[in-house]
Amino acid sequence: MSTEPITDALASRGTAAAAKPVAPVAAPETRQRSPLWYAWRRFLANKAAVSGGSALAIIALMAIFAPLITIAGPTEQIFLTSALGFPDARHWFGIDDLGRDFFSRIVYGARVSLTIGFAAAAFSVIIGIPLGAIAGYYGGRADWLIMRVIEIFSVVPPLLAAMLLGALAGGGFWMIVFIAGLFGWVQVCLLVRAQIKAFKEREFVRAAQALGATPSYIIRRHLIPNSVSPIIVGFVLAIPLAMMLEASLSFLGVGVPPPTPSWGQMINTGMNFMYFYWHMAVFPTAALAITVLATTLFGDGLRDALDPTLKGR
Numbered sequence: 001m002s003t004e005p006i007t008d009a010l011a012s013r014g015t016a017a018a019a020k021p022v023a024p025v026a027a028p029e030t031r032q033r034s035p036l037w038y039a040w041r042r043f044l045a046n047k048a049a050v051s052g053g054s055a056l057a058i059i060a061l062m063a064i065f066a067p068l069i070t071i072a073g074p075t076e077q078i079f080l081t082s083a084l085g086f087p088d089a090r091h092w093f094g095i096d097d098l099g100r101d102f103f104s105r106i107v108y109g110a111r112v113s114l115t116i117g118f119a120a121a122a123f124s125v126i127i128g129i130p131l132g133a134i135a136g137y138y139g140g141r142a143d144w145l146i147m148r149v150i151e152i153f154s155v156v157p158p159l160l161a162a163m164l165l166g167a168l169a170g171g172g173f174w175m176i177v178f179i180a181g182l183f184g185w186v187q188v189c190l191l192v193r194a195q196i197k198a199f200k201e202r203e204f205v206r207a208a209q210a211l212g213a214t215p216s217y218i219i220r221r222h223l224i225p226n227s228v229s230p231i232i233v234g235f236v237l238a239i240p241l242a243m244m245l246e247a248s249l250s251f252l253g254v255g256v257p258p259p260t261p262s263w264g265q266m267i268n269t270g271m272n273f274m275y276f277y278w279h280m281a282v283f284p285t286a287a288l289a290i291t292v293l294a295t296t297l298f299g300d301g302l303r304d305a306l307d308p309t310l311k312g313r
Contacts, residue, residue: 042305049301055294063110072101074108074261084277094279097269102279106287109261113243113291116176120242121235123181128188129231133219135189136196143193150186158183159248166254176255180242188234195227229306236299240292247288263288 043049062069071090072078079085080099087094093102135146162179169175199205200223208218224231249255250264258265263284270281 039305043301046301046304048297049305052294052297052301055290056298059110059291059294060114062107063114066104066107066111070101070104070107072104074100074105075259076100076104084273084280086277087279093283094277096266096280097273097277102283105261105266106263106283109263109266109284110287110291112173112256112260112262113246113288114239116173116180116246117239117243117295119177120180120184120245121238123177124184124188124238125231125235127181127185128234129192129224131185132189132192133196133224133227136193137200137215137219137223139197146189146193150189153183153186156183158245162245162249163252163254166249171249171254171257173256173260176246176249177242179249180238180245183245184238184241187237188231191230191234192224192227195230196223199223199226233299233303233306236295236302240295240299243288243292243295 077099079091079095079101082091082095083099084097085091085095091101091103093106096102096105131146135143161183162176165179166175196219205218205222208222213221246255246262247264247267250262251268252264253268255264256262266284267281267288270277270279270284272280274281
């Protein structure tokens with residue numbers, strides 16, 4: 001039997017198939033992601049940072065809405081008949097020695113600690129950014145002088161200096177903010193200095209210089225906006241340092257004056273009762289430890305997420 005008809009049919013079919021135009025395969029779409037998208041993804045991948053940020057958000061919300069979740073004001077002595085009472089269904093953290101609801105004092109104490117922490121961190125940023133920018137951009141004598149000042153602040157124990165200044169000035173809320181900011185600007189300054197030293201040789205800075213832009217304009221419009229990441233990290237990491245300094249000064253009696261609630265002050269009072277009334281020392285200590293740990297974890301995670309060397313990973 002001849003196979004020529006079959007062969008001719010297959011050949012004609014193959015020719016027709018070859019003649020039929022084939023639709024081009026579309027190249028996979030490459031979507032450009034912003035640096036913030038990568039930073040957010042890295043932050044969410046860090047479980048410790050997410051846990052710290054969530055805990056810090058809860059503590060901040062409790063401090064903001066303190067009047068709605070407490071049964072009394074922080075200074076109201078309306079439970080004198082139950083003084084030093086242990087925790088129960090009504091008084092979650094018990095009652096202190098002066099008849100005040102201890103949970104209310106803890107929550108309002110969060111207001112004091114967080115406010116001092118954020119205010120001192122803002123003060124540190126205000127001092128650290130211009131000094132770091134000047135040292136990083138100009139170099140030379142300006143850099144040498146600022147680094148010597150940083151070395152002086154680095155060798156002085158912050159707590160001892162804060163005790164001396166607090167004792168001389170009488171303590172108080174704003175004095176603690178000033179003292180904490182005075183020792184917290186160093187880290188921010190070093191971060192900004194390193195970032196600006198890395199960016200000042202880039203092409204966009206060279207172009208701005210070639211166009212006649214002044215150094216102050218370049219620093220203000222180009223270098224500092226590109227240093228936002230270390231500024232944010234320095235701001236967040238300065239908060240727990242300020243809170244610890246405030247608690248230490250209040251514990252030593254040169255911090256926030258009573259009856260304003262302060263965790264350090266409550267820890268100091270609770271030390272006198274800790275062998276019999278454990279809640280007087282345990283709850284303020286736990287509140288301070290959890291808040292500082294949460295802020296530190298959040299700051300560390302933010303630093304890792306905003307690290308430009310990890311972009312795209």
